[in-house]
Amino acid sequence: MTAxxxxxxxxxxxxxxxxxxxxxxxxxxxxxxxAIIGPNGAGKTTFINMTTGYxxxxxxxxxxxxxxxxxxxxxxxxxxxxxRSFQLPQLFTEHTVLENAALAIAARAGIWSPLxxxxxxxxxxxxxxxxARFGLVGVAExxxxxxxxxxxxxxxxxxxxxxxxxxxxxxxxxxxxxxxEKMGVVETLVRVLREAGVTAVFVxxxxxVVARFADRVAVWSQGRIVTLGPxxxxxxxxxxxREVIGIEPAHA
Amino acid sequence: MSRRAxxxxxxxxxxxxxFTAWAAPWLRFVLxxxxxxxxxxxxxxxxxxxxxxxxxxAMFLALGAYTVAFAAPAVPETLVLLPAAALLxxxxxxxxxxxxxxxxxxxxxxxxxxxxxxxxxxxxxxYAVTKGTDGIRMPNLSVAGVEPGSEAQGWIMFSLALGLALxxxxxxxxxxxxxxxxxxxxIKTRETRLEFLGVPARRVLLFAYVLSAMMGxxxxxxxxxxSRHVTPQLAYxxxxxxxxxIGILGGAGSALGPFLGAVAFELVRVYAAAAVxxxxxxxxxxxxxxxxLFAPGGLVGILSRRRRQA
Numbered sequence: 001m002t003a004x005x006x007x008x009x010x011x012x013x014x015x016x017x018x019x020x021x022x023x024x025x026x027x028x029x030x031x032x033x034x035a036i037i038g039p040n041g042a043g044k045t046t047f048i049n050m051t052t053g054y055x056x057x058x059x060x061x062x063x064x065x066x067x068x069x070x071x072x073x074x075x076x077x078x079x080x081x082x083x084r085s086f087q088l089p090q091l092f093t094e095h096t097v098l099e100n101a102a103l104a105i106a107a108r109a110g111i112w113s114p115l116x117x118x119x120x121x122x123x124x125x126x127x128x129x130x131x132a133r134f135g136l137v138g139v140a141e142x143x144x145x146x147x148x149x150x151x152x153x154x155x156x157x158x159x160x161x162x163x164x165x166x167x168x169x170x171x172x173x174x175x176x177x178x179x180x181e182k183m184g185v186v187e188t189l190v191r192v193l194r195e196a197g198v199t200a201v202f203v204x205x206x207x208x209v210v211a212r213f214a215d216r217v218a219v220w221s222q223g224r225i226v227t228l229g230p231x232x233x234x235x236x237x238x239x240x241x242r243e244v245i246g247i248e249p250a251h252a
Numbered sequence: 253m254s255r256r257a258x259x260x261x262x263x264x265x266x267x268x269x270x271f272t273a274w275a276a277p278w279l280r281f282v283l284x285x286x287x288x289x290x291x292x293x294x295x296x297x298x299x300x301x302x303x304x305x306x307x308x309x310a311m312f313l314a315l316g317a318y319t320v321a322f323a324a325p326a327v328p329e330t331l332v333l334l335p336a337a338a339l340l341x342x343x344x345x346x347x348x349x350x351x352x353x354x355x356x357x358x359x360x361x362x363x364x365x366x367x368x369x370x371x372x373x374x375x376x377x378x379y380a381v382t383k384g385t386d387g388i389r390m391p392n393l394s395v396a397g398v399e400p401g402s403e404a405q406g407w408i409m410f411s412l413a414l415g416l417a418l419x420x421x422x423x424x425x426x427x428x429x430x431x432x433x434x435x436x437x438x439i440k441t442r443e444t445r446l447e448f449l450g451v452p453a454r455r456v457l458l459f460a461y462v463l464s465a466m467m468g469x470x471x472x473x474x475x476x477x478x479s480r481h482v483t484p485q486l487a488y489x490x491x492x493x494x495x496x497x498i499g500i501l502g503g504a505g506s507a508l509g510p511f512l513g514a515v516a517f518e519l520v521r522v523y524a525a526a527a528v529x530x531x532x533x534x535x536x537x538x539x540x541x542x543x544x545l546f547a548p549g550g551l552v553g554i555l556s557r558r559r560r561q562a
Contacts, residue, residue, distance in 0.1 A: 052448070078450035090445040092438045103438060106431035107449035114459070115426045118434045163449065 003066065005030045005167055005199050006082075011050060011060035013043075013223075020046035021057060022223030028167065028201055033190070035210045035231070036203045037244055038220030044203045045087065047220075048169045052084045053077040064167070083165030087172045087203075089156035091144035097155050098140040101127035104162035127162075133192050134158045150181040157189060161196065168193065170202040174209060182206065186213060211235055219244055261508055261555060262421070266414065269515070273410055279522075280410050284478045286511075286518035287413035292471035293498045293510035294417075294424055295464030300504045301428060302457055303440030307361045307492055308368030312341045312465040314375065314487035316472025321388040321482045330395045330412070334473050341469020342462050349461035353454045356443075368487055375484035387483030390476060409478045416474070420467055421507040427463070428507070436460055497536075501543055503550020512551045 004027035011024040020043040028034055036044045049055040051062055053074040062070050069077050078084075092100050102123045106113075109123070119127075131137050134154045139147055144155065153173055160168055173189060174182050190213050193200050204210050210217055210231055217234040219227040221243060227234050234240055269287075273280040292313050299306055316337035323333055352363045375382045382388070392399055395408050427433045435456045438446050446453045476482045485491065494517075502513020520539055524532035547554045 074447045075450045075452055078448055084448055090442050090448070092445065093441045094437060095434065095441075099434065103431065103434055104449055106434075107446075107451045111431045111435055111451050111456070114430050114432045115423075117426070117429045118431045119429075159445070159449070 002030060004028055005065065006051065006201075007063045008047075008051070009061045009063075011047070011057045011062070013046060013050065013055065013057045019043070019223040021050065021060075024060070024223070024225060026218060026225060026228075028199060030166075031197065031199055032215040033193075033199075033213055034201045035214035035217045036201065036220055037205070037207070037210060037217060039244060042220035043223040044220050045171055046223075048084060048171050048201075048203065051077075051169060052082060078163060078165075081164075081166040082169065083160035083163050083167070084169040085153075085157040085160045085171065085173060087175060089149075089152040091152060091155055091159070093145040094143070096141050096143055097131065097136060097147070097151075098124070098127055100144055100155060100159055101130050101140075101162060104159040105130070108163045130158055130162055133195075134161075135188050148178075149176040150178060150185050153177055154185060154188065161192065161198070164196070165198060167199045167201070170200060172203050172205065174204065174206055182209070207235060257556065258425075258506060258508060262418070265508065265511065265515075266418070269414065273407075277406070279519075280406055281478060282518050282522055283515065284406075284410045284413045285475055286514040287410075287417045288471040288474035288478070289495065289498060289518070290471075290502075290511035290514035291413075291417055291420055291474070292468045293495050293502065293514060294420055294507060295467035295471075296495055296499050297504050297507070297510055298424065298427075298436065298460040298464045299457075300499065301433065301440065302436045302460060304356065304360045304457070305496060306364040306464075307489065307496070308364030308366070309464070309468055309495055310489075310491035311364075311368035311371045311487050312345060312468030313472035313475070313491065313495075314368075314371065314482075314484070315344055316341045316469030317476035317482040317486050318375065318382070318388075318472075319469070320473045320476040321390055324390050324393060328391055328393045329397070330393045330408075330477060333393070333477070334412070334470065337469045337473035338466045339469075341472070342466040345462040345465020345468075346458070349458045349465070353457040353461055365489060365492065368492055369489060372484050372487040372489075375487055382484070385484060387481055387485075390480040390482070393477060409474065413474050413478075416470060417511055420470075421511065425507040432456060432459060497540060499550075501540060501550055503547075503552035503554075505549050505556070506552045509550055509552040512555075516551060 006028040008024055008026045011021045013021040024047060038044055046055060050057050053072050061068060064080060064082060069080060092103065102118050105123050105126050106118060131140050136151060136154055136158065139151055147155065157170060157173060174186060177185050186209050214231050216229060217231045218225050219234060219240050227237060227240055269283055273283055292309060296306060296309050319337040319340045320333045323336060327333065348367060352360055355363055376384055400408060435446060435451055439453050439457055443453050498513040498517050499510060501517055502509035520536055521532060524535040543550060
């Protein structure tokens with residue numbers, strides 16, 4: 001059996017009386033696509049925030065590639081190879097999409113060059129190649145705050161992907177994306193990440209997306225993982241259907 | 253503004269400055285001081301890129317000036333004093349920066365203001381060392397070992413200020429276009445993202461802060477050498493306010509803005525003070541109001557708009 005890429009044990013974190021994490025144990029295996037589903041306030045984003053160093057749990061451990069990462073600053077965790085994208089895209093709004101991508105590439109390749117231009121030929125080429133993989137070449141010269149939500153989401157994820165992470169945590173990659181674009185966005189995303197061999201954990205509310213693209217599904221509820229398994233089994237579970245998806249079984 | 257337009261504007265500006273300094277020698281002093289202030293404003297412009305306004309940057313200018321004033325009796329050599337002032341101001345910028353880059357927006361601005369007023373008080377109160385508000389008079393300085401006459405000295409200071417202004421403007425232009433400069437602009441819009449790209453935002457800002465302190469130090473040294481007299485007034489909050497005033501007047505869109513603003517500011521001041529001795533601040537205020545209302549991009553903004561229409 002292969003060792004997990006990311007291993008969380010006994011994570012606990014409460015905000016006042018609200019238990020955002022109440023004993024989370026989760027192993028993420030190399031190469032898999034793990035979907036996290038669950039109602040609002042179940043602690044899905046909290047898990048991502050704890051894994052990326054943005055929040056510190058009150059108890060528990062997180063190991064990445066067998067080494068503990070709890071207590072490290074977000075940027076130190078990023079340097080280890082864990083990228084993240086955001087529910088609300090975090091783009092540099094006064095820069096173009098190309099400059100956003102180039103900044104992410106510069107962040108990986110070495111930001112500390114005070115004189116050579118950001119859009120030097122090497123970075124520009126790599127940034128354009130990155131945007132091409134995400135289907136964003138058409139908006140490369142547009143300012144980041146002039147994009148529609150689907151393009152902003154993809155640009156946000158492209159910036160995380162530019163860091164060449166081994167593990168990518170995505171917080172609701174399709175929320176806010178128009179229904180007509182959604183499958184296109186996810187297909188692009190999955191193709192790019194599979195090609196790059198990236199392991200992905202993503203929070204998702206669209207069960208169709210989960211069913212099509214996830215290898216495993218973890219169901220969150222009140223700070224706990226209540227079910228974990230392949231999508232076909234998990235999504236057919238009556239309890240999950242009732243609690244998370246909001247469909248009452250016909251005979252109930 | 254395009255690269256070519258900027259180069260043309262710079263060349264035209266240099267020619268106009270040299271011609272004015274030659275045709276009206278009494279303005280040479282004014283222009284030298286203007287170029288020096290432009291250097292300090294150029295430093296402030298770096299921080300503006302990160303969305304941060306320092307309301308106390310005159311402290312680095314005063315530090316550079318007092319470094320020169322204190323060291324001049326022992327080492328009356330321009331080419332030693334200038335780098336010494338830059339290094340000392342840069343060192344102070346590093347120490348103060350380590351503290352202030354932890355804060356943003358109004359806290360950043362006010363902390364700089366507070367520190368500059370502490371420095372002002374030190375300069376003013378410790379009469380035994382600093383001669384208080386009387387200030388310190390500077391001895392004659394040599395340049396590369398030769399002590400020039402007063403006419404030559406004026407030209408040398410003007411040329412030094414012009415050369416350093418050009419050097420720093422070119423450097424700042426490259427810096428702002430580099431990953432570090434662009435990350436600086438990222439602090440303004442999405443600092444969280446910088447951290448999640450693995451980039452320490454505070455260190456990015458600290459680098460800019462030290463650079464801006466050094467430029468302030470050079471500006472102070474040039475002003476001290478030109479006016480031959482330093483007083484605590486250099487560190488007073490109104491001096492810091494003046495630098496921000498110049499920054500807004502010139503426009504933050506280009507490395508030329510600070511110099512355009514500084515020259516316009518000093519010329520308006522000189523002529524307004526001559527025309528209406530009691531109300532010249534009103535004229536300056538009116539100019540600033542007009543710029544804010546009608547040309548938010550400053551003088552540089554007006555010029556680049558004009559070119560785009562042409």
